[in-house]
Every structure is written in C-alpha cells, then in structure tokens.
Amino acid sequence: MADFLTDKPAKLERAFLVGVQTPEMPAGEAAELLTELKELVENLRITVAHSELVNLRRPTPSLFLGSGKAEEIITAAKALDADVIVFDEALSPAQQRNWEELSGLAVIDRQEVILEIFSDRAHTREATLQVALARMEYSLPRLTRAWAHLSRQRGKGKMGGEGETQLEQDRRIVRDRITHLKTELASVVKQRNVQRRKRQRVPIPTCAIVGYTNAGKSTLLNTLTGAEVLAADKLFATLDPTTRQLVLRGNQKLLVTDTVGFIRRLPHGLVEAFKATLEEVVVADFLVHVIDVTNPNFEQHHATTISVLGELGAGSQTMVTVFNKVDAATPEMIARARRLVPEALFVSALTREGLDVLEARCLELIAEAHATTELLVPHQRYDVIARLHAVGHVQSEEQLDDGVRLFGRYPPTQAAFFAPFVVKS
Structure with a gap:
C-alpha cells in the first residue's frame, strides 16, 4: 500500500477504525458512515480488528480528538495488534503526522482509503492518470510524514538541515510530476473529446447511468446491452466509464454509459480529477439514476448523488430515477422509495423485472429531445x-x-x- 511518499509499512494487515459523531450530524449518521468505511477498508484486503465510534463536541487542532481519547485509542489499537488507524474524518497533514508520531503506527483517513481503492481499480490510461494526479495532490502537503526521522533543523547559511534539503527535493519531484500528469491528462481528454465529437456527428441519443457505488449500475448496463462489464458486490467494482449501444423498439439506438459510482465524503480532489470521465454525465441527453432499494441508507445515497451531480454542473439534467433490486425488496422498502421519489421506476437488473418500462421511458425522452x-x-x-x-x-x-x-x-x-x-x- 505504501509508496515513496509515505512512511507506512509496506503491507498493512490489521486496521482499527475510528468514526466521529458530532453535534451537527444527524443521529446515527456516523455509525452508518463507519459501517461504510469498514467495507472500504476490507476492499483493500485489510482485516478490520475493531471499529470505535467517538462522540466529539468540537475537534482539536493537533489531533482532531482530545489527547486523552487519542491515548485510549492508541492503547486499544496496539492491544489488538493493529498496524494502521483509519479515521472516517479528513485529517489535516499536521494531525496525521502528530498521530503517527504519537502512536508509532500508520494513520490514514477516509480520503486516503478511497484514493488507494481508485488506484487499485483504475485500468484505462485516463483513469490511471486521474488517480495518480489526485494521489500526488493529496500527498504534496503530507511529505513531512516520509522524512520525520531526518533532521528538521535549519542549517546555517544557504544549506538547510538534511531533512529540509530532502523534503524540498521531494516537493520539487512531486510538483514536476503533477505538472507532467496534468499535461498528459489534457492530451488524453482531448482524444476523448475527438471520439465524442465523432459519436455526436451521428445523432444517436446518449444516456449516462449514475448512482451510489454498488447500486447495480454495471449489472443494469450488462442486462440492457449484453455488455460484459465487471459487476461485483463491492464498492467501486468498476471505475472506467464504459459505453455500449442499446437497441430499443423501432430500431431506435441509444448509447448508454456506465460511470464511476458516487460515495459520501468523496474526496474533492477526486471529483476534480475525474471531471473528464464524468463529462459523459454532463453531455448526455438524459441520466438514469440507479438506487439500491434494499440498502437501508438509500435516502442518503440519493442525496449524495444529487449533490455530486450539482458539483459537476449536471444538476439540471433530465433524469429517470430507477430503484434497482426490487426482486429482494420488502413492501416497506418499496413504500419508502415511493415517498422519496414518487415518479421513480422499479426494476431488477438481475431478473429483468421492469426493464420494459424503463426502455419505454427512454424512448419517450428520446422523442422529446430529438424531434423527428x-x-x-x-x-x-x-x-x-x-x-x-x-x-x-x-x-x-x-x-x-x-x-x-x-x-x-x-x-x-x-x-x-x-x-x-x-x-x-
């Protein structure tokens, strides 16, 4: 998991998770987020030794938590042979460094976990570049973690101490790498725009499938179009956008794009880094918003997706809301979903239930957007x-x-x- 930018062990095996409930958060939200963090960490093939939820009135500048609570967590983590403490909150570079010096363990936050997952799952050149850029920008202010064991005293004259010199060298390396990645990414984005313009010359309508991670978007694309996109029961199973052609009634063609799933507290740097990939969302004729009706937190998932779409400038796009996995839903789940989005469609990508209604709705939207x-x-x-x-x-x-x-x-x-x-x- 570690690279030259971090001073963490080469392989992290046991994690101690820390969630934080603040007075501003709705009751129970921190527990839900902590459960989600557990699944994220397990996606990195790290065993979760324990999860602890902390009630916090106000964060402290040095450790985020109070010093007494920090000592308590460190003692518990070491007793369970944990080699990494994972916070569900975003830690500042100084807080992260202070925790590592105090504990002698690797300390990461939710943002770094998500970056690692994205790095593990990206396959296309564009996605790989975007993740690398996000990781470099995240790591730049945290380079001191890698050189905490070197001298941090400034030397006399023009030369700094050993650590200061090495730190400045690394900062230059990372800044140069960021510049190179941005240049390379701009070239890839330009190629993607050329490909998109070629598609747009033929006025085939387009739609993008969006939604919270693990809602069944890739399974829906596979079922509708016969594609073979990876569809697994885990967060961020696929990161690269995939476009396939769907032939509707009357030989009407529709290009359907599966996009990366959204998640609460998605690192802002990743939203920025993935703007090029998610442009498919902005230029689509309409969106299909997929929600897992069996997930107990689907209201929050719905809100997160709408929020991220707004960040991307796609908040006003025409949208069809689709509750997926109705084959496993209870009447109570269906009733809750109808209250949330009364005009929503209910489908099962697994059994094809309701897909004829979805395809009919797509035809209606195409007719509205493209006059004959x-x-x-x-x-x-x-x-x-x-x-x-x-x-x-x-x-x-x-x-x-x-x-x-x-x-x-x-x-x-x-x-x-x-x-x-x-x-x-």
Whole structure:
C-alpha cells in the first residue's frame, strides 16, 4: 500500500477504525458512515480488528480528538495488534503526522482509503492518470510524514538541515510530476473529446447511468446491452466509464454509459480529477439514476448523488430515477422509495423485472429531445437517402409515386443539406 511518499509499512494487515459523531450530524449518521468505511477498508484486503465510534463536541487542532481519547485509542489499537488507524474524518497533514508520531503506527483517513481503492481499480490510461494526479495532490502537503526521522533543523547559511534539503527535493519531484500528469491528462481528454465529437456527428441519443457505488449500475448496463462489464458486490467494482449501444423498439439506438459510482465524503480532489470521465454525465441527453432499494441508507445515497451531480454542473439534467433490486425488496422498502421519489421506476437488473418500462421511458425522452423530421426525396436523389442513413437515423421509409417519404433525424450541422427535402407542416 505504501509508496515513496509515505512512511507506512509496506503491507498493512490489521486496521482499527475510528468514526466521529458530532453535534451537527444527524443521529446515527456516523455509525452508518463507519459501517461504510469498514467495507472500504476490507476492499483493500485489510482485516478490520475493531471499529470505535467517538462522540466529539468540537475537534482539536493537533489531533482532531482530545489527547486523552487519542491515548485510549492508541492503547486499544496496539492491544489488538493493529498496524494502521483509519479515521472516517479528513485529517489535516499536521494531525496525521502528530498521530503517527504519537502512536508509532500508520494513520490514514477516509480520503486516503478511497484514493488507494481508485488506484487499485483504475485500468484505462485516463483513469490511471486521474488517480495518480489526485494521489500526488493529496500527498504534496503530507511529505513531512516520509522524512520525520531526518533532521528538521535549519542549517546555517544557504544549506538547510538534511531533512529540509530532502523534503524540498521531494516537493520539487512531486510538483514536476503533477505538472507532467496534468499535461498528459489534457492530451488524453482531448482524444476523448475527438471520439465524442465523432459519436455526436451521428445523432444517436446518449444516456449516462449514475448512482451510489454498488447500486447495480454495471449489472443494469450488462442486462440492457449484453455488455460484459465487471459487476461485483463491492464498492467501486468498476471505475472506467464504459459505453455500449442499446437497441430499443423501432430500431431506435441509444448509447448508454456506465460511470464511476458516487460515495459520501468523496474526496474533492477526486471529483476534480475525474471531471473528464464524468463529462459523459454532463453531455448526455438524459441520466438514469440507479438506487439500491434494499440498502437501508438509500435516502442518503440519493442525496449524495444529487449533490455530486450539482458539483459537476449536471444538476439540471433530465433524469429517470430507477430503484434497482426490487426482486429482494420488502413492501416497506418499496413504500419508502415511493415517498422519496414518487415518479421513480422499479426494476431488477438481475431478473429483468421492469426493464420494459424503463426502455419505454427512454424512448419517450428520446422523442422529446430529438424531434423527428419528415422528408420527401425525389427518386433520382438516392444520394440524399444514403446520406441520411450515414449521418442520421431513419425511423421509417416509404416509396411513393413522387419520391421516397422518410421520417428520421439528422445533426443540426446537416440541416442546410436536407432543408430542400423537408416536408413543411
């Protein structure tokens, strides 16, 4: 788990988790988040030795918790042979360093856990670059953790102490790496934009599947399109966006993109780093928001997704809310879901229950977003018909005495070419 930026053991095996309930938080929220943190940590193949929930009136600058509580946690962690203490709160670089000096153990926070998971799961070049950038930006203010054992005294004259010199060297290395990653990422994003523009030349409608991590988004994509995206019962099973074509009734095509799942307290640096990937959300014609109806915290998951979409500038996108896993839901769960989103659809990506209703709703949204045009093309102008097939979508074609009547759509950039053949209503 460790790299050259950290002074943590090469392999962490046993974790002591610390959750914090503050007066500002709703009752029970910290316990729910701590349960989620346990699953996140286990995703890194680390055994959770114990989870402790602390009631905190106000954080302290040095350790976040009071010194007495900190000593108590450190003693308990060592008694359980834990080699890492994991906080569910974001620790400042100074707080993290103080905990490690006091305990002699590795100390990380929720943000670092999520960064490690993303690093483990990213596969495409873009996702790998985005995660590397987020990790570097997270590590830059924490470099002192790696050199706590070296001299921190400033030397006389122009030269600093041994640690100071090494620290400055590492800061330059990390800053240079961040600059390089941003340049490389900009190149990858440019390539993605070129690919997207090519897709947009053919006016095939697009939708993005969004939602909380482990809600069943990849399973839904697989069931709808016959794709083979990794779909596992764990958080962040897949990070890379996958686009597949779905053919609806009437030969209507729809490009469906599966996106990275959202999570409460998603590190802001990751939201920024993944902007390029999540642009698929912003440019989609509409969104399919998938919620696991069997999860006891689905209200919070719904709120988190809406919040992150707002951060991405996609808060006003047309959206279909879909409660998934109805095959395992109780009547009480369904009733709660209907109260939360009355117009929601209920499906099972596993059994295909309700998918016909979802596909019908997609057709309705496509019809609203892409108006169909009627054209009458003379028999001698089959080049016009061929072009409509190539750059647009033909819904129907009928041979008449005076030409061929077509109903279809084409990109706005082709409007001037097709204008002479448009039938005026």
